[in-house]
Amino acid sequence: MKKTYIYTIKIIALLLLISITEVISQTDTVNQKLNMDAVYDRPFLKLDKLPLAIGGYLEANSQFSQTDGVNEGISFQARRLTLFFSSTIADRIKFLSEIEFEDGTKEINIEFAAVDIELFPLLNIRSGIVMNPIGAFNQNHDGPKWEFVDRPLSATTIIPSTLSNVGVGLFGKYYLSNWIFAYEAYLTNGFDDKIIDNEENRTSLVAGKKNIDKFDDNFGTLPTYSGKLAIRNRKIGELGISFLNGIYNKWQIDGVRVDNQRYLSILALDFNTTLYNRIDIIGEYSKLWINIPETYSKQYGNQQKGFYLDIIANIYKDKVLSWDNAKLNIGVRVEYVDYNIGEFTETNTEIGDEIWAIVPTISFRPVSTTVVRFNYRYQSQVDFLYNPASKSGVIQLGISSYF
Amino acid sequence: MKFKLITIFISVFVIFISCDKLLPPAPEESEILDGPMENLSYEQRLQFLRGDDAFNEVFTKESGLGPIFVANSCASCHSGDGKGHPFTTLTRFGQDDTTGNKYLNQGGNQLQHRALPGYKPETLPEGASHSDFIAPAVTGLGFLAYLTDESIIEMSDPNDANGDGISGVVNWIEIPDYINPSTSAISQNGKYIGRFGKKASAYNLLHQTVGAYNQDMGIASFFNPIDVYSNLEIEPEVSNQTIYDLDFYLHTLKAPIQRNQNNPEVIKGKVIFGQINCGSCHKETLRTGYSPIEALSNKEFHPYTDLLLHDMGSELDDNYTEGSALTSEWRTPALWGLGLSADSQGGQYYLMHDGRARSIEEAILFHGGEAERSKNLYLELNKEDKNSLIKFLKSL
Numbered sequence: 001m002k003k004t005y006i007y008t009i010k011i012i013a014l015l016l017l018i019s020i021t022e023v024i025s026q027t028d029t030v031n032q033k034l035n036m037d038a039v040y041d042r043p044f045l046k047l048d049k050l051p052l053a054i055g056g057y058l059e060a061n062s063q064f065s066q067t068d069g070v071n072e073g074i075s076f077q078a079r080r081l082t083l084f085f086s087s088t089i090a091d092r093i094k095f096l097s098e099i100e101f102e103d104g105t106k107e108i109n110i111e112f113a114a115v116d117i118e119l120f121p122l123l124n125i126r127s128g129i130v131m132n133p134i135g136a137f138n139q140n141h142d143g144p145k146w147e148f149v150d151r152p153l154s155a156t157t158i159i160p161s162t163l164s165n166v167g168v169g170l171f172g173k174y175y176l177s178n179w180i181f182a183y184e185a186y187l188t189n190g191f192d193d194k195i196i197d198n199e200e201n202r203t204s205l206v207a208g209k210k211n212i213d214k215f216d217d218n219f220g221t222l223p224t225y226s227g228k229l230a231i232r233n234r235k236i237g238e239l240g241i242s243f244l245n246g247i248y249n250k251w252q253i254d255g256v257r258v259d260n261q262r263y264l265s266i267l268a269l270d271f272n273t274t275l276y277n278r279i280d281i282i283g284e285y286s287k288l289w290i291n292i293p294e295t296y297s298k299q300y301g302n303q304q305k306g307f308y309l310d311i312i313a314n315i316y317k318d319k320v321l322s323w324d325n326a327k328l329n330i331g332v333r334v335e336y337v338d339y340n341i342g343e344f345t346e347t348n349t350e351i352g353d354e355i356w357a358i359v360p361t362i363s364f365r366p367v368s369t370t371v372v373r374f375n376y377r378y379q380s381q382v383d384f385l386y387n388p389a390s391k392s393g394v395i396q397l398g399i400s401s402y403f
Numbered sequence: 404m405k406f407k408l409i410t411i412f413i414s415v416f417v418i419f420i421s422c423d424k425l426l427p428p429a430p431e432e433s434e435i436l437d438g439p440m441e442n443l444s445y446e447q448r449l450q451f452l453r454g455d456d457a458f459n460e461v462f463t464k465e466s467g468l469g470p471i472f473v474a475n476s477c478a479s480c481h482s483g484d485g486k487g488h489p490f491t492t493l494t495r496f497g498q499d500d501t502t503g504n505k506y507l508n509q510g511g512n513q514l515q516h517r518a519l520p521g522y523k524p525e526t527l528p529e530g531a532s533h534s535d536f537i538a539p540a541v542t543g544l545g546f547l548a549y550l551t552d553e554s555i556i557e558m559s560d561p562n563d564a565n566g567d568g569i570s571g572v573v574n575w576i577e578i579p580d581y582i583n584p585s586t587s588a589i590s591q592n593g594k595y596i597g598r599f600g601k602k603a604s605a606y607n608l609l610h611q612t613v614g615a616y617n618q619d620m621g622i623a624s625f626f627n628p629i630d631v632y633s634n635l636e637i638e639p640e641v642s643n644q645t646i647y648d649l650d651f652y653l654h655t656l657k658a659p660i661q662r663n664q665n666n667p668e669v670i671k672g673k674v675i676f677g678q679i680n681c682g683s684c685h686k687e688t689l690r691t692g693y694s695p696i697e698a699l700s701n702k703e704f705h706p707y708t709d710l711l712l713h714d715m716g717s718e719l720d721d722n723y724t725e726g727s728a729l730t731s732e733w734r735t736p737a738l739w740g741l742g743l744s745a746d747s748q749g750g751q752y753y754l755m756h757d758g759r760a761r762s763i764e765e766a767i768l769f770h771g772g773e774a775e776r777s778k779n780l781y782l783e784l785n786k787e788d789k790n791s792l793i794k795f796l797k798s799l
Contacts, residue, residue, distance in 0.1 A: 066426040066427060067427070068427060068429055068430060069427065069428050069429015069430065070429065071426075193520070194463075196520075197463045197464050197465070197468075197519075198461075198463060199460075199461045199463060200461070201461040201475065201476065201479075249520065258521060259520055259521050262520070292520075293518075293520045295516075295517060295518050295523070295524045296517060296518065296519070296520060297472075297474070297475055297517050298490065299475065299479065344488075344489070344490050344749075346488075346489035346490055346492065347488075347489050347490075347749070347751075347753075349749060349751070352749070362414075376425060378427075383482065384482075385482055385488045385490070385747070385748070385749040386749045386750055387482060387483065387746055387747055387748075387749060387750065388746055388750065391427030392427060393425055393426035393427050395425070395426075
């Protein structure tokens with residue numbers, strides 16, 4: 001095992017060394033806009049007199065994986081086909097929607113469908129199915145923007161990206177020299193109690209967002225609040241702090257109170273920056289607190305935390321075949337999640353349910369909107385009881401492209 | 404530039420051809436407890452896999468969990484098919500003699516100390532005697548299931564006729580209506596030989612499985628349709644087929660494989676194990692009788708148990724019992740798989756019936772009653788011999 005680590009580190013070191021000797025422009029992972037702009041920062045096609053612009057992206061990959069020696073073989077996966085439709089309805093009134101087909105047609109979701117009304121740059125109203133502004137990845141999750149086949153664990157399991165809900169809110173930006181200040185604040189429907197009653201056998205916001213009635217019924221009956229403050233310096237980078245709070249249980253039925261109001265809160269910190277105009281660093285930390293009855297199973301933890309850190313370096317930029325600005329990037333993601341923070345009261349020992357992973361990547365971008373990615377994922381996972389870790393290795397080759 | 408591009412592509416190529424070096428290797432078969440026994444037919448392997456799914460099924464409110472319960476899946480108590488962690492300790496209560504459980508109308512014989520939101524879990528009735536049980540490993544149970552009643556009775560020595568201080572006795576139990584005793588079953592006054600559980604109070608693996616669904620997870624079945632919360636008969640929450648699949652899975656999990664058998668210290672430890680009479684109760688080798696599962700039929704196996712009850716002394720007497728066992732009597736636990744216990748208990752040992760022993764040596768030192776003499780012989784060993792014995796036990 002130690003040899004595998006050393007071998008992986010050597011390859012990463014070699015690739016990073018190559019990158020340092022090259023002077024080229026920045027990669028595509030981070031652009032000069034804020035994460036909250038990502039929803040409109042996409043390529044759209046607009047035909048002359050049509051009021052509608054359309055776009056989308058596709059993500060597909062092949063994967064070879066093995067856990068504790070059990071080989072799961074090679075599989076081909078069509079992870080996402082996402083369609084965007086946008087329209088400028090009138091001056092200062094815009095509409096945008098994002099419809100996603102995941103794993104073929106296993107899941108079809110409206111991830112975003114909202115009307116934006118601009119009163120001032122600092123005051124816009126957004127209403128419809130909105131993405132809760134929690135973390136950066138949830139807002140900026142399009143496959144072609146990332147150098148990794150898998151989405152970050154913390155941003156998909158602790159914050160269940162893509163997290164969207166029906167609601168209404170405000171957003172705005174303020175520019176001052178090299179600085180941009182931005183905010184978003186929404187009231188939306190929330191999660192349901194599957195968060196602590198699911199077959200994943202752990203606290204799972206992913207399970208709690210699957211409620212098919214969420215677009216016409218608020219399970220917790222009171223609005224979920226989510227908001228974000230972001231600050232960006234054009235020369236330094238972006239820093240965001242976001243928060244979500246809401247009730248996830250059915251505490252009253254037909255006016256009869258049947259349980260206490262049980263809240264969950266998520267805090268997320270995100271940042272991104274570009275060094276030497278060619279190395280992008282992107283990170284996000286998130287923490288979840290959730291009120292769970294003391295007499296329920298500790299299998300469902302009342303706190304979770306996790307982070308990911310991506311470092312991407314552009315090592316080659318030149319004409320390749322007919323692509324004038326083809327780029328070759330290398331990088332690495334380090335990520336960690338703890339799905340159950342706490343101790344067993346029976347033994348005063350730490351509860352497990354944690355995952356560590358390191359993911360070296362090589363990506364090739366013939367154009368900025370298309371990326372071919374080669375990833376190797378090495379993952380160590382301990383179960384709830386903190387038994388010896390199971391080790392997984394995953395090799396992935398995938399493509400993601402806007403169209 | 405071209406050189407660098409070539410380097411990159413070569414690196415990718417190296418990673419590709421090094422796939423097997425980069426992917427984590429499998430642990431040795433002897434280092435894990437789960438997995439099917441050898442020589443199962445194709446159809447039997449499929450049923451094993453269905454049973455494996457049932458074993459790992461996580462019950463929710465929707466699928467019938469509780470509303471009061473101890474755990475929400477079989478695997479919660481028997482992680483990796485191994486011994487349980489104190490997190491899922493079962494608290495049994497309400498019986499302090501052989502006349503039966505006096506608290507059946509107050510939730511006996513098992514406490515469900517967890518509950519779905521909105522429900523109150525059980526608490527111990529005042530004055531009820533009780534004992535805590537750590538969940539056992541579930542591997543190799545098929546071999547124990549097909550050991551004949553005759554063999555068990557042969558090993559018993561209720562009056563200590565041979566004068567060795569060991570007097571293993573059978574736990575004669577009443578069996579529920581849904582159990583069909585095997586054709587070779589021996590009965591006494593309408594009671595049958597219990598062989599599973601800390602007090603040998605379960606007749607067979609179906610009995611054990613139905614009880615665990617009901618008492619551990621609050622899942623009603625056709626066999627035991629009583630809801631643990633309301634005490635009313637309700638619709639089954641698990642199908643008969645699922646229970647049969649799980650029963651088959653438990654029968655066909657492989658027996659633990661001994662490790663380092665040829666290590667000189669392990670060999671020496673095994674000799675010491677015999678010399679200090681541990682093997683009087685922890686019988687090394689037994690043989691199954693006929694089984695409809697050919698892989699289990701007439702097979703020799705090495706569980707290190709006699710499936711009999713033994714008086715283990717006052718220190719292990721919790722003033723709680725089941726069936727005809729006395730409160731100080733416990734069924735000899737199988738020692739196979741002992742060395743891998745910590746791998747399913749969060750990296751630490753929780754041994755003896757309630758997990759009070761935090762090491763194998765501590766477990767030896769908790770032995771009393773019929774095992775007092777063996778414990779004293781252990782204490783007389785020099786450090787080296789003690790280490791050899793422990794090393795042998797860890798190899799099991």
